[in-house]
Amino acid sequence: MDKLEPYRNIIRNTLAEYLNIFYANANIRNRAAFDSQNDQYLIISEGWDDKQHLHSCLIHVEIIYSKVWIQCDNTENGIANELVQAGIAKEDIVLGFHEPNVRKYTGFAVA
Numbered sequence: 001m002d003k004l005e006p007y008r009n010i011i012r013n014t015l016a017e018y019l020n021i022f023y024a025n026a027n028i029r030n031r032a033a034f035d036s037q038n039d040q041y042l043i044i045s046e047g048w049d050d051k052q053h054l055h056s057c058l059i060h061v062e063i064i065y066s067k068v069w070i071q072c073d074n075t076e077n078g079i080a081n082e083l084v085q086a087g088i089a090k091e092d093i094v095l096g097f098h099e100p101n102v103r104k105y106t107g108f109a110v111a
Contacts, residue, residue, distance in 0.1 A: 003092075004039075007068060010086045011041050011061050014079060018043045018058060028054055039063035067109055069096040080108060 012034055019030050028047030035041070043059040059079060060072035068088055073079055073095075084090050094109045103110040 004063060004066060007063065007088055007092070008036055008039070010083060010088055011063075011068065012036075014082050014086055015041055015043050015059055015061065018075070023047075025049070026054065030058060064094075067092050067094050067111070069094045071096045073097060 015034075016032065019032055021030055026047060026049035028045050028049070031044045031046060033040070033042040033044055039062050041059075041061045042057060044055070045058045046055045048054065056074070057072045058074050060070075061079075062069050062071060068083065070080055070083075070093065080093055080095060083093060090107065091109050094111055095103060095106050098106060100111065
């Protein structure tokens with residue numbers, strides 16, 4: 001069985017948990033933008049803090065050449081270990097937000 005379809009399900013299920021986050025200090029909600037055809041998975045935070053509109057990427061994960069690339073992770077604890085606990089092999093996860101020369105020290109894939 002191809003590992004990518006289970007990986008896609010793990011990514012969707014793990015990221016979906018972030019849709020239920022409640023922000024006490026601002027009227028913000030998280031929204032999912034999942035594109036399984038192009039293997040792009042994002043959680044976008046959008047809302048208002050008083051009169052200021054907020055719109056940012058909370059999480060961006062994509063699959064590139066059978067590796068799970070975490071391109072953006074603005075969560076408190078990071079999602080890489082959550083993905084590992086859910087069944088994605090550590091050697092298949094790249095912390096894309098780290099510089100390439102730093103990745104070898106992360107314990108995850110370098111590319």
